[in-house]
Amino acid sequence: xxxxxxxxxxxxxxxxxxxxxxxxxxxxxxxxxxxxxxxxxxxxxxxxxxxxxxxxxxxxxxxxxxxxxxxxxxxxxxxxxxxxxxxxxxxxxxxxxxxxxxxxxxxxxxxx
Amino acid sequence: xxxxxxxxxxxxxxxxxxxxxxxxxxxxxxxxxxxxxxxxxxxxxxxxxxxxxxxxxxxxxxxxxxxxxxxxxxxxxxxxxxxxxxxxxxxxxxxxxxxxxxxxxxxxxxx
Numbered sequence: 066x067x068x069x070x071x072x073x074x075x076x077x078x079x080x081x082x083x084x085x086x087x088x089x090x091x092x093x094x095x096x097x098x099x100x101x102x103x104x105x106x107x108x109x110x111x112x113x114x115x116x117x118x119x120x121x122x123x124x125x126x127x128x129x130x131x132x133x134x135x136x137x138x139x140x141x142x143x144x145x146x147x148x149x150x151x152x153x154x155x156x157x158x159x160x161x162x163x164x165x166x167x168x169x170x171x172x173x174x175x176x177x
Numbered sequence: 178x179x180x181x182x183x184x185x186x187x188x189x190x191x192x193x194x195x196x197x198x199x200x201x202x203x204x205x206x207x208x209x210x211x212x213x214x215x216x217x218x219x220x221x222x223x224x225x226x227x228x229x230x231x232x233x234x235x236x237x238x239x240x241x242x243x244x245x246x247x248x249x250x251x252x253x254x255x256x257x258x259x260x261x262x263x264x265x266x267x268x269x270x271x272x273x274x275x276x277x278x279x280x281x282x283x284x285x286x287x288x
Contacts, residue, residue: 069219096273096275098275098276100278105280106280107183107265107278107279107280107281108220108265108278109278110275110276110277113275115273123275155219155220157219161273164207164208164210164225164269164276165210165222165225166210166222166267166276167222168212168219168220168221169219170217170218170219171217171218171219
């Protein structure tokens with residue numbers, strides 16, 4: 066089993082460009098999450114989807130949109146990238162009634 | 178948003194030493210989790226705690242869910258070089274609320 070798979074692993078964008086980060090899980094989990102990790106800031110929640118068909122804002126949602134495409138896939142879109150969005154992005158998933166979240170390997174995004 | 182205060186921020190220890198780190202919050206949590214992140218990787222779950230007072234071990238790692246439900250600690254005994262990484266605590270308030278993470282403890286082990 067692959068667990069949680071994120072693509073791409075690395076990306077460089079110019080300010081104003083758009084892109085979509087993809088995430089897929091094969092563990093039949095209900096809930097999926099997008100976090101960003103910045104030095105000294107820990108993991109901050111951007112958006113989450115408690116179950117298929119629902120999405121909710123997290124702590125730092127501005128500048129992002131998400132789509133829960135189906136139970137397996139949860140994408141994160143940057144419509145107009147800004148240098149402040151330079152970060153490492155992690156997707157995670159969990160069973161709805163259990164709290165343990167399992168993480169992908171991350172996407173390292175640089176906006177210049 | 179909710180804040181978890183994780184300490185220390187970083188530690189430099191000699192191989193073989195024991196390590197202790199903790200997380201505190203002003204809120205009551207139903208679940209405490211401890212993760213480890215290796216360089217260039219995503220966090221990996223080490224230990225999950227679900228009951229106040231619960232003490233759980235995973236090899237050389239031991240974690241406890243504080244009886245006030247506002248804190249948790251992680252101990253690593255007899256550290257080895259592969260223990261190097263960032264350790265995160267995470268808590269859940271209840272229901273389907275997402276996890277809240279501490280800012281991490283960066284552990285360096287000197288051989």
